[in-house]
Amino acid sequence: MSGYIVRRLISMVLMLLLLTLVVFLLFSVLPTDPARLTCGKACTPEVIAANRHNLGLDLPLWQQYWDFVKGIFVGRTYGSGTQTYSCDAPCLGYSFKRGEEVTTLIKQGFPATFWLATGAFIMWIVVGVSVGIYAALRRGKWQDKTVMGISLIGYSLPSFFIGLVLLYFIILKWELLPYPSYVSPFENPVAFFQTMLLPWIVLAILYAAFYMRLTRNQMLDTLGEDYIRTARAKGLSERIVIRKHGLRAGLTPIVTAAGLDLAGLLGGAIITESIFSLPGIGSLAVNSVVDADLPLIVGITLVTATFIIVANLIVDLLYAVIDPRVRLV
Amino acid sequence: MSTNSSTGAGGNYLDVRDLRVEFPTEDGLVRAVDGVSFTLQRGQTLAIVGESGSGKSVTSQAIMGLHNRKSANISGQVILEGEDLIAMSDEGVRKLRGQKMAMIFQDPLSSLHPFYTVGKQLVEAVRVHQDVTKDAARKQAIAMLDRVGIPNPDRRVDDYPHQLSGGMRQRVMIAMALLNSPTLLIADEPTTALDVTVQAQILELLKDLQRDFNTAIIVITHDLGVVADMADEVVVMYGGRLVEHGSVRDIFHRPEMPYTLGLLASMPRLDHGRSSRLDPIPGLPPSLIRLPKGCVFRPRCTYHDKVPNGLCDTERPELITTAPNHEVRCHMTADVRRAIAVERLGARIEETA
Incomplete structure (x- = not known):
């Protein structure tokens, strides 16, 4: 019985990972730029580029996904240098639009x-x-x-x-x-x-x-x-x-x-x-x-x-x- | 357990008179049992034989009062030790069920509740009818499991039905039926779902228990082997009607109704060798909604031309007594019937005493 539960839990985690991957990939091909959503109408390209970097959106897709999965288990830190924001585990990401975890x-x-x-x-x-x-x-x-x-x-x-x-x-x-x-x-x-x-x-x-x-x-x-x-x-x-x-x-x-x-x-x-x-x-x-x-x-x-x-x-x-x-x- | 045979009106322990069971359906009235009568004494076994849909199971469930009286029209009399069960209230019959009369069914796996242990189901059966503690009921259950030949009954009592073999399950069903020492036991195809080797054991057990408890047994079957092994008397049913009734010797060695002949002839026999073909009854059983106007067996009977004036098509044959305690429902004359029996079954036929 306990062996059964352990096996079920493992397959559950694998299933969820696969699911996040599919959802992640689906939305990455959408023609919207998440970084563009981080600030209002009077946004300069410089600010957008900076935000893009801070949110890790300039990284390769596989690395973005890896950071996301890592965030769930151990938390993650957005940004670099002096401007950092730490999101504790379980971190499901940061909503640029709403400015909230x-x-x-x-x-x-x-x-x-x-x-x-x-x-x-x-x-x-x-x-x-x-x-x-x-x-x-x-x-x-x-x-x-x-x-x-x-x-x-x-x-x-x-x-x-x-x-x-x-x-x-x-x-x-x-x-x-x-x-x-x-x-x-x-x-x-x-x-x-x-x-x-x-x-x-x-x-x-x-x-x-x-x-x-x-x-x-x-x-x-x-x-x-x-x-x-x-x-x-x-x-x-x-x-x-x-x-x-x-x-x-x-x-x-x-x-x-x-x-x-x-x-x-x-x-x-x-x-x-x-x-x-x-x-x-x-x-x-x-x-x-x-x-x-x-x-x-x-x-x-x-x-x-x-x-x-x-x-x-x-x-x-x-x-x-x-x-x-x-x-x- | 008293062994003196208590009897009701007319000296019979069980007296079924003109039993009719009809089910109104959207397609019309289903006449499942149409005027069946027979009697049974304690310590005796009656076999009811027939194909699927002949009304044998409906008859037995009517005796037990298992039909819902709101959806079935039941008439006639079922007199058990002088009490008419058809006239009795539902509650009155319920109190007799499982106590004075008990029943075992064809498929013991589906007949036992899958979610309760054998012990729980047995204890429940004891405590419906006896005012005893759970512990006392459990002791009775274990003793009865032992009696029906279940090894390690004190451990098996806590098993679930699916953990037992088919034969063991049927033994459990028999134990459940016998817990309250019933004097009438109805076994509806008790061995059909079992392996052949187990079948013989179960039949032996039933006969053994019958001797001990002086039980009257009705065994419902389509297996003539079971009939030969168990029965004292036989009722042959066809299309909801009783078509032949006699002692087991009458039915096997002096059958007169063409349907009974057909049943006997369709039975494989080792002494005939493999080259001789089986002799099945042609056609299918009749629809119980639109029964033939005359004899119910007429559409499948190959001898109807031996009756003049097409009587088989127009007139329903009455049950006639052809010999003492031997009744037949057929338009042919006794001489013709016996001649046909000799022709069909040859050496098996004995001269009528």
Whole structure:
């Protein structure tokens, strides 16, 4: 088991390195000059050249990449002579555009994204899974058909549509909630909930719709299994058959899906964050692309990918705990 | 375990009367079991034989009350020691399941829960019906595993089903079924998923346990070898109907229904040599939604021209008693049926007593 984890961690690091390389190369061929972005309109070629040198952009590409990777593990120093700036490990680079370390920017964006993702996650798991189980137990009846119809609608509605409709009616027209302005839940819990309620709902609708279907189908598959018939043949009550034998096996695959979906969202929910102007990683990602802020793009990509890869590992380890047939070797 | 045979109405331990199971579907009504009757005594074994879709498994699950009554129409009577299970409440039947009547299934791997140890599943089976502690239930489970021939039962009890071999798993299923000393055991294709050598062991075990517990056994199978080995009586089913019913001697040595003849003739025999070809039944089993109007076996029966006036196409044959305790559903006269049996099976046929 520990050997398995070590191997997974090594392959994880290799995967991330490869990923940074691809992103790095992709953006190096873009026709934008990062050094040009470091100062405003009244910039002289001399200043640009100096900045280019200070940021190491005049070095060969392979060396830039090497410095970047080195920065993640041991930190790096920009500039030379008296004008130096040191970026401590893990240094994901320095945003010329924003005049800030990428690590700092991501750290600033993370709380909003974290709260958005976990709040929505709790909502959609509670609603999606319980409604999915309910539909499975009423298979073929009108309740099941209604749930599946609602799920199809929820799944088909794009989140930018639901988001804008809710924003327009609930906040702008009827003024049921104040205009969203993110505050930390530790600072002002009431304002926090007022701001996050709609983003949570928007994000949760899409996922809940999907989880209803997933849960229903998993439960129906499980309830059709031979071991469920055995459980009934033992004389167990229907309640125990479903709770102890059905749910245990039926919900296991949901763990995998939920882990990966949560990890994906921790890398930023771009559309929802943008609609409700939440200062999260999703908004940061959009802005970084608009500004061609290369170091920031690479940094966000790396962090997002790390979440997903780590979540994959955790889910696999969890699976070995849940399902005795899974042995990690 | 009391060994005196307790009996219900009419002196039978189990009395199935005119059992019908229908499933309404979008394509129409599926008549899975259409008026099946038989009786069974304690210590006796009844084999239900037939192809896939003949209704044999549906029959057994109806006896156990395993069909959802909301999605299946079930009528008739299943009288177990004087109590009609069809008329009984779901809760009443549930309490009998696993206690008075138990069932083992075809594929022991898929029939055991993959996430729970053998011990957990056995303990659960004990504690549904007995008010005992977990430790006491575990002791019972280990003792039963020992009884069904599992080596090192005190260690094996903590294994998961996937860690056991196919034969061991089926022994676990048998142990689970026997934990509460049931008096009726239904074995649905108990050896089909097992190796041939293991099959014989499992059948021996079942017969052995039957002697000890004086159990009534219903064995569902399409394997005539299992029938010959286990059964006292045989019910042959086709298209949801009982088509022939008699003692194991009647069915093997004095069969009269063309379908039974076909089953026997399609069985490979060592004493016939390799050159003689097997004799399969032509065609496919009927759709249970659109059953033939007359005899269900008519489309595959090669002898229907021996019945005058095309009766096989128009009239459903009744179950007739051709000899004591031997019933047949066929329009042909007894003489013609016996002549055909001699022609098809030759030396195997015995003269009717």
